[in-house]
Amino acid sequence: xxxxxxxxxxxxxxxxxAHQRREAEATIRQLPFAPRLLLPLRQHAGAASxxxxxxxxxxxxxxxxxxxxxxxxxxxxxxxxxxVLRITEQPDALAGTVQVIELAALAGDTQEYTGxxxxxxxxxxxxxxxxxxxxxxxxxxGGEAGSTHRRLVHxxxxxxxxxxxxxxxxxxxFSRVPAMLARHGADVLAGLRCLRKVLGVERAVLAxxxxxxxxxxxxxxxxxxGTLPALRVLPPxxxxxxxxxxxxxxxxxxxxxxxxxxxxxxxxFSLATVAEVGRMLSGGLAMTDQVITLAGExxxxxxxxxxxxxxxxxxxxxxxxxxxxxxxxxxxxxxxxQALAALDRPIVxxxxxxxxxxxxxxxxVPASMPCIRCxxxxxxxxxxxxxxxxxxxxxxDEWQAMVEDFHLxxxxxxxxxxxxxxxxxxxxxMFRTAKxxxxxxxxxxxxxxxx
Amino acid sequence: MMPASRRLRLVAAPHLxxxxxxxxxxxxxxxxxxxxxxxAVVVFGLAxxxxxxxxxxxxxxxxxxxxxxxALGDGSAMLTGLLLGLxxxxxxxxxxxxxxxxxxxxxxxxxxxxxxAPVFHPxxxxxxxxxxxxxxxxxxxxxxxxxxxxxTELPATSLALPFMSPAAPYDGLSGATPLTAxxxxxxxxxxxxxxxxxxxGSVGETSALLLLLGGIYLVAMRVIDWRIPxxxxxxxxxxxxxxxxxxxxxxxxxxxxxxxxxxxxxxWFLASDPSVSPMTRRGAxxxxxxxxxxxxxxxxxxxxxxxxxxxxxxGSALTPHIDRWTRPQPLPEGAxx
Ligand code: SF4
Ligand code: SF4
Numbered sequence: 202x203x204x205x206x207x208x209x210x211x212x213x214x215x216x217x218x219a220h221q222r223r224e225a226e227a228t229i230r231q232l233p234f235a236p237r238l239l240l241p242l243r244q245h246a247g248a249a250s251x252x253x254x255x256x257x258x259x260x261x262x263x264x265x266x267x268x269x270x271x272x273x274x275x276x277x278x279x280x281x282x283x284x285v286l287r288i289t290e291q292p293d294a295l296a297g298t299v300q301v302i303e304l305a306a307l308a309g310d311t312q313e314y315t316g317x318x319x320x321x322x323x324x325x326x327x328x329x330x331x332x333x334x335x336x337x338x339x340x341x342x343g344g345e346a347g348s349t350h351r352r353l354v355h356x357x358x359x360x361x362x363x364x365x366x367x368x369x370x371x372x373x374x375f376s377r378v379p380a381m382l383a384r385h386g387a388d389v390l391a392g393l394r395c396l397r398k399v400l401g402v403e404r405a406v407l408a409x410x411x412x413x414x415x416x417x418x419x420x421x422x423x424x425x426x427g428t429l430p431a432l433r434v435l436p437p438x439x440x441x442x443x444x445x446x447x448x449x450x451x452x453x454x455x456x457x458x459x460x461x462x463x464x465x466x467x468x469x470f471s472l473a474t475v476a477e478v479g480r481m482l483s484g485g486l487a488m489t490d491q492v493i494t495l496a497g498e499x500x501x502x503x504x505x506x507x508x509x510x511x512x513x514x515x516x517x518x519x520x521x522x523x524x525x526x527x528x529x530x531x532x533x534x535x536x537x538x539q540a541l542a543a544l545d546r547p548i549v550x551x552x553x554x555x556x557x558x559x560x561x562x563x564x565x566v567p568a569s570m571p572c573i574r575c576x577x578x579x580x581x582x583x584x585x586x587x588x589x590x591x592x593x594x595x596x597x598d599e600w601q602a603m604v605e606d607f608h609l610x611x612x613x614x615x616x617x618x619x620x621x622x623x624x625x626x627x628x629x630x631m632f633r634t635a636k637x638x639x640x641x642x643x644x645x646x647x648x649x650x651x652x
Numbered sequence: 653m654m655p656a657s658r659r660l661r662l663v664a665a666p667h668l669x670x671x672x673x674x675x676x677x678x679x680x681x682x683x684x685x686x687x688x689x690x691x692a693v694v695v696f697g698l699a700x701x702x703x704x705x706x707x708x709x710x711x712x713x714x715x716x717x718x719x720x721x722x723a724l725g726d727g728s729a730m731l732t733g734l735l736l737g738l739x740x741x742x743x744x745x746x747x748x749x750x751x752x753x754x755x756x757x758x759x760x761x762x763x764x765x766x767x768x769a770p771v772f773h774p775x776x777x778x779x780x781x782x783x784x785x786x787x788x789x790x791x792x793x794x795x796x797x798x799x800x801x802x803x804t805e806l807p808a809t810s811l812a813l814p815f816m817s818p819a820a821p822y823d824g825l826s827g828a829t830p831l832t833a834x835x836x837x838x839x840x841x842x843x844x845x846x847x848x849x850x851x852x853g854s855v856g857e858t859s860a861l862l863l864l865l866g867g868i869y870l871v872a873m874r875v876i877d878w879r880i881p882x883x884x885x886x887x888x889x890x891x892x893x894x895x896x897x898x899x900x901x902x903x904x905x906x907x908x909x910x911x912x913x914x915x916x917x918x919x920w921f922l923a924s925d926p927s928v929s930p931m932t933r934r935g936a937x938x939x940x941x942x943x944x945x946x947x948x949x950x951x952x953x954x955x956x957x958x959x960x961x962x963x964x965x966x967g968s969a970l971t972p973h974i975d976r977w978t979r980p981q982p983l984p985e986g987a988x989x
Contacts, residue, residue: 211983215670217668373668449983526659527660528660528661529660529661529662529663529667530660531665531667533665535665535666535667535668536665536666536667536668537665537666538665538667539665540660540661540662540663540664540665540667541660542660542662543660544660556667558667566663566669567673570674570726570767570768571766571767571768571769572768573674573767573768573926573927574768574926574927574931575926575931576877576926576930576931576932576933576935577672579931579932579980580932580933582980583983584982584983585980585981585982585983586980586982587931587979587980589931590979608982611982611985614665616665616666616668619666619669620666620668620669620670621670621672622672623672623673623674623676623677624674624768625669625673627664629664629665629666630664630665633664
């Protein structure tokens with residue numbers, strides 16, 4: 202609690218134990234091509250794209266594989282030179298089924314790839330840059346994985362005034378932020394110039410947490426010139442990197458003499474997205490790979506890896522020295538990551554990382570006990586929901602009250618409530634179930650009306 | 653390609669936990685009470701020891717009877733027993749202690765739905781029952797501190813048989829507690845004795861200083877919400893000082909008010925129990941304040957010498973309402989993601 206000073210923008214959140222930072226965390230290693238790459242045509246939050254190649258086609262790295270017919274879709278490019286083995290229908294969590302292109306990578310591909318035309322943000326017009334971003338098939342890399350082009354278009358319509366670069370690590374143990382700051386500094390600055398121009402905004406804020414403060418400061422100090430973003434270094438607190446919470450935090454206070462701004466005047470792009478925009482536009486590249494963190498005690502060489510799209514998760518983890526028999530593998534980080542049932546699924550655009558949890562790495566969660574009404578979860582919820590009350594209602598299957606009186610739909614499953622609960626109540630899991638039940642209950646009358 | 657034989661566990665997020673756990677919270681509470689427990693046995697002798705042990709055993713027995721065996725491991729029944737033992741007069745007949753302990757868990761806890769569900773603190777349920785059923789015994793079972801034979805003899809009252817006519821008071825040693833003394837127009841015990849605990853009183857309520865240290869330990873270990881005892885004690889202090897200022901004849905000095913009776917035990921160990929206190933931080937302030945005010949009002953304006961117990965019960969009754977008044981309001985739409 203803060204006794205003096207400004208009221209914090211949100212009162213909840215948790216302080217996770219500082220994870221050890223190793224030298225290796227600022228490095229990025231290149232992952233080799235898996236022999237076979239799997240490329241679903243819906244890689245991100247949005248509509249599927251349409252294949253423009255057929256089974257048997259020879260493709261070269263960076264060649265268009267699927268085009269975007271829809272505002273929310275993004276084009277997909279071949280991550281490797283090789284040939285299309287087949288195109289199959291696979292089950293998909295959201296859309297029922299989705300087409301998947303199976304690509305056999307040419308053995309011995311160097312992964313070098315000379316891109317097309319470079320786009321210099323100082324010479325191209327805003328619209329040319331925007332078009333280039335669309336053609337490169339870029340999606341947000343901060344975990345949200347929506348079309349970056351679309352996000353920019355919406356932001357232009359909203360006439361935003363402030364560009365926020367989110368340099369806050371979204372998950373404990375992930376280290377993409379230091380890696381981007383250390384290895385892709387020039388790309389970050391180029392991406393920043395580009396996004397500024399597209400949006401037509403002068404003001405930009407780079408937000409990082411204390412451990413990355415020095416690296417961010419170095420980057421800005423070494424910048425060749427031009428208008429630099431204001432730097433905000435925040436004390437670590439999970440989940441302040443969630444875009445909305447971050448904007449709330451930044452909007453309230455004057456930054457380096459700049460006046461405060463309203464939360465809806467800002468648009469947020471993750472540091473990784475900004476860096477990739479800069480890298481791809483200056484190199485004329487398309488989004489065919491991305492930097493992810495591979496973490497966990499189950500790996501001999503955890504760290505950041507640049508992985509070609511379509512690489513099976515298992516292949517990537519093997520390359521990072523996965524020890525035999527991991528206890529579980531998470532798509533995403535320890536707070537929000539989902540445990541995977543199998544490792545043959547591919548790494549898609551916008552993935553942030555994977556964790557191989559070794560057996561015995563985390564103590565087994567004790568059986569949950571009754572709620573002791575301690576209110577820890579209430580204090581921890583960054584959205585100031587009422588997890589304990591939601592928990593009571595969930596046990597009685599009162600989905601409607603959960604949504605209508607206690608705003609279940611607002612919960613973004615950050616996990617803070619379950620993290621602090623001394624009774625080990627699986628609150629997030631209960632909320633997920635409740636949301637699914639509620640959606641089903643909502644959908645039913647519509648189906649009945651239709652039939 | 654990966655061998656498909658790996659068995660991966662499908663565990664729901666989050667995969668980290670902060671390490672807070674109910675049994676640990678209970679353990680910390682017991683640790684916080686150890687100094688005052690040892691001190692009580694030194695000051696009041698075998699009578700105190702027997703009271704505590706019997707209370708704990710009765711609570712464990714009731715827990716075993718009403719809950720699945722695994723529940724014994726969470727330590728909550730043990731803590732209830734210890735707290736009950738500490739809040740009773742030392743020479744209370746042991747069968748009454750046992751009955752109180754059994755009812756504390758059986759009625760106070762499990763009739764309300766078990767761990768976390770009680771509306772009133774089970775310890776208070778046990779104690780109120782004893783107070784109501786055996787007012788005479790509860791009023792006579794005080795023991796003067798530091799008497800010579802305390803380590804070797806149990807007072808006759810302790811061993812009284814159930815429902816027999818009360819045994820003769822323990823060698824005439826039964827001492828008036830400081831609060832009854834004040835009520836009777838006396839100046840009360842010397843302040844140092846009061847805070848150190850070398851006065852007559854309930855087994856573990858007498859040493860305000862050791863209870864305060866225990867409470868600070870609980871706050872340091874983040875077991876309890878510091879807002880509750882702080883608000884409670886601050887309210888008592890301010891109102892107590894004001895009353896003393898108005899009429900020093902009738903009202904004891906502020907430090908006497910703070911150091912006497914079950915106030916410290918109630919503020920740090922009973923009021924702060926998560927199950928009976930509000931869930932929000934704003935609620936904690938209101939709750940502490942309300943109990944503090946009730947303590948002063950009941951102590952000063954009613955015939956009851958000891959207001960803490962009733963103030964705590966009334967405060968717990970307020971908890972659901974306070975929770976409703978202070979229900980958190982979600983951040984505006986779009987504050988996430
Ligand atoms: S998971 Fe949902 S309810 Fe729990 S703390 Fe996060 S937003 Fe709040
Ligand atoms: S943290 Fe757990 S035990 Fe405490 S109020 Fe929330 S759900 Fe109940």
